[in-house]
Amino acid sequence: MRIMINGADGGLYYFLSSEMLPAPARRRSNLRGKNVIETVQAGDQACPASAASESAPGFEITAREDFSDVTYLLEVRHPMLARAAAPGQFVIVISHERGERIPLTIADFDRNEGTITLVVQAVGKTTREMQQRCQVGARLSSVVGPMGIPSEIGNARKVVCVGGGLGVAPIFPQLRAFKQSGTYVIGVVGFRNRELVFWEEKFKEHCDEFIICTDDGSAGIKGLVTDGIRVALQRHADIDKLVAIGPPIMMKACAETTRPHGIATTVSLNPIMVDGTGMCGGCRVQVDGETRFACVDGPEFDGHKVDFDDLMSRLRRFSAHEKLALETWSAARRGVTQD
Numbered sequence: 423m424r425i426m427i428n429g430a431d432g433g434l435y436y437f438l439s440s441e442m443l444p445a446p447a448r449r450r451s452n453l454r455g456k457n458v459i460e461t462v463q464a465g466d467q468a469c470p471a472s473a474a475s476e477s478a479p480g481f482e483i484t485a486r487e488d489f490s491d492v493t494y495l496l497e498v499r500h501p502m503l504a505r506a507a508a509p510g511q512f513v514i515v516i517s518h519e520r521g522e523r524i525p526l527t528i529a530d531f532d533r534n535e536g537t538i539t540l541v542v543q544a545v546g547k548t549t550r551e552m553q554q555r556c557q558v559g560a561r562l563s564s565v566v567g568p569m570g571i572p573s574e575i576g577n578a579r580k581v582v583c584v585g586g587g588l589g590v591a592p593i594f595p596q597l598r599a600f601k602q603s604g605t606y607v608i609g610v611v612g613f614r615n616r617e618l619v620f621w622e623e624k625f626k627e628h629c630d631e632f633i634i635c636t637d638d639g640s641a642g643i644k645g646l647v648t649d650g651i652r653v654a655l656q657r658h659a660d661i662d663k664l665v666a667i668g669p670p671i672m673m674k675a676c677a678e679t680t681r682p683h684g685i686a687t688t689v690s691l692n693p694i695m696v697d698g699t700g701m702c703g704g705c706r707v708q709v710d711g712e713t714r715f716a717c718v719d720g721p722e723f724d725g726h727k728v729d730f731d732d733l734m735s736r737l738r739r740f741s742a743h744e745k746l747a748l749e750t751w752s753a754a755r756r757g758v759t760q761d
Contacts, residue, residue, distance in 0.1 A: 479561070479563070480561030480562055480563050480564070481498050481499060481500050481561055481562045481564075482498070482499045482559070482560075482561050483496050483497065483498055483499075483556055483557065483558055483559065483560050483561065483562065484497045484498065484499050484537060484558065485497035485537075485558060486556065486557060486558050489541075489618070489620040490617070490618055492543055492544045492545070492553075493541065493542070493543050493544075493588065493618075493620075494541070494542055494544070494553060494556075495529070495539060495540070495541050495542075495591075496539070496540045496541075496542065496552075496556055497537050497538075497539050498537060498538050498539075498540065498562060498565060499536055499537050500536065500537065500538055500565055501536030503531075503538055503565065503567055503568060504531045504532060504533050504535070504536050504537055504538050505533055505536075506568050507528050507531040507538060507567075507568045508568065508572035508573070508595075509572060509573040509575065509595035509596040509598075509599045510570060510571070510572050510573030510592075510595070510596060510690065510721065510722055511527075511528055511567065511568035511569060511570045511571075511572055512526060512527045512528060512567060512568070512569055512570050512692065512717075512721065513525070513526055513528060513538070513540070513565050513566060513567035513568060513569065514526075514564070514565075514566040514567060514569065515540070515562055515564065515565055515566075516562070516563045516564040516565075517548070517551065517552045517555055517562055517563060518555065518563050519563050521548065521551070521563060522547075522548045523564075524548050524549070525569075525692070525717065526540045526542060527540075527591070527592035527667075527690070527692050527721075528540070528567075528568065528592070528595065529541045529591035529592050529594060529595070530591075530594060530595060531595070538565075539591075541588065541591035541592075543587075543588045546744050546747065546748055547744070547747040547748045547750075547751040550748070550751070551751060569717065570717065570718075570720065570721050571719070571720065571721075571722070573595075573599070573665070573688075573722060574688075574722075575596070575599040575600055575603050576603050576605075578600065578605050578662050578663035578686075579605065579606065579660065579662055580605065580606040580608070580658060580660055580661045580662060580663075581600050581605050581606070581607055581608070581661070581662070581663040581664065581665065582608045582609075582610055582651060582654050582661055582663070582664040582665070583596060583597040583600065583607060583608070583609050583610070583664075583665050584610045584611070584612075584647050584650070584651065584664060584665065584666040584667070584668070584676055585609075585610075585611045585612070585647075585666075585667050585668060586611070586612040586647050586666075586667075586668030586669060586672040587612065587613065587614075587618075587668055587669060587672075588668070589666075589667035589668030589669070589672070589690075590611045590612075590613075590620070590621065590668075591620075591621070592667050592690065592692070593609075593611075593665065593666075593667045594621065594624065594625065594628075596665055597609055597625065597628055597629065598628045601628045601629070601630075606630050607628065607629050607630050607631075608629065608630065608631045608632075608633070608654045608658070608661070609625050609626075609628075609629040609631070609632045609633065610633045610635065610647050610650035610651055610654060611625065611632075611633075611634055611635070611647070611650075612634075612635040612636070612637075612646060612647035612650065612668070612672070613634070613635075613636050613637075613641070614636065614637045614638070615636050615637065615640045615641070616636060616640035616641040617640075619634065619636075619641055622634070631654070631657075633650040633653055633654065634650075635647050635649055635650045646672075646675070647666075647668070647672060647675075647676065648675050648676060648679045651664070651676060651679050651680070652679065655683065661683075661685055662685065662686065663685065663686045663687075663688070664676065664680050664685050664686070664687045664688070664725075665687075665688045665689075665690075665722075666687065666688070666689050666690075666725065667689070667690040667692070670691075670694075670730055670733050670734050670737065671730075671734065673689040673690075673725060673728075673730070674725075674728075674730035676689070676725065677689060677725035677726055677728070677730075680725075680726075681726055686724075687724070687725035687726055688722050688723070688724065688725060689722065689723060689724075689725035689728060690720070690721045690722050691705070691707055691716040691720055691721050691722075691723060691728070691733065692716070692721050694707065694716050694733060694736060694737055703715070704736075705717045706736070707720075707723070707728065707729070707732070707733055708728070708729035708732050708733075709723050709724070709727050709728055709729070710724070710727040
């Protein structure tokens with residue numbers, strides 16, 4: 423199935439429904455450097471469609487929940503995207519007509535309700551601006567996707583799904599998919615303290631075992647997610663896969679924890695993505711000595727082959743620009759003129 427989407431930036435985007443295409447076709451739908459994808463079809467079915475699900479422009483925010491003073495959930499009505507979304511994929515969001523394009527991982531989707539869920543952390547100019555603007559009833563100017571290669575679900579008999587901080591949200595679709603495929607699922611999530619914990623009951627519903635780790639011990643075990651992984655390894659000698667999503671330093675630690683045990687370890691390199699289409703080159707990563715692009719070749723890679731030191735160094739490249747953008751936006755809100 424081919425999907426045509428008009429972006430708020432004036433571009434015309436084609437994406438493919440991952441539900442209706444075999445894996446090779448899904449792979450070809452992520453061509454590096456192309457924001458128009460137009461050649462792959464499933465059989466003889468080509469189904470162009472408008473992205474707008476309603477007559478009003480943009481995509482309605484149907485629900486919002488604030489997990490903390492910086493972390494918030496947005497449920498967005500987008501029936502077409504909800505039908506096509508798969509675990510591990512992401513979207514490109516523009517909150518208003520003059521807004522910045524940012525990649526956000528799909529934290530959940532409901533095909534029946536026609537909604538997708540995004541969990542956002544207000545750390546920079548755009549995410550803080552969205553925190554102010556994105557209330558129930560408001561509309562996102564553009565939501566493009568689903569993008570990225572879907573997670574590989576299946577084959578594993580016993581899997582550990584690890585989420586740290588904001589990475590807890592995007593690990594959920596994978597955890598649920600593993601459980602639905604018949605895999606024994608051990609969930610391990612990490613937070614700084616009990617006040618920041620979210621989706622605890624939601625995770626328990628789809629886990630055979632669930633381990634919470636907090637820095638201060640106010641919930642679950644005291645320690646990092648790697649401590650939770652070690653608990654799981656002590657209980658189960660037959661774990662054959664681990665998936666980790668979170669800050670790069672956390673994913674690196676997870677990969678090093680499983681390396682001596684020879685457990686296949688998948689990490690999601692969402693933090694380094696910028697434009698999401700492979701054109702900017704900002705998401706270049708070294709995987710097994712080769713240059714890959716997180717947004718089109720991933721976002722998931724073998725954690726034992728990722729050069730995390732290079733990744734974390736590249737993540738710091740735009741720190742000065744990000745700081746300036748936030749300061750300029752904050753000053754404008756206060757009515758202060760920047761020199």
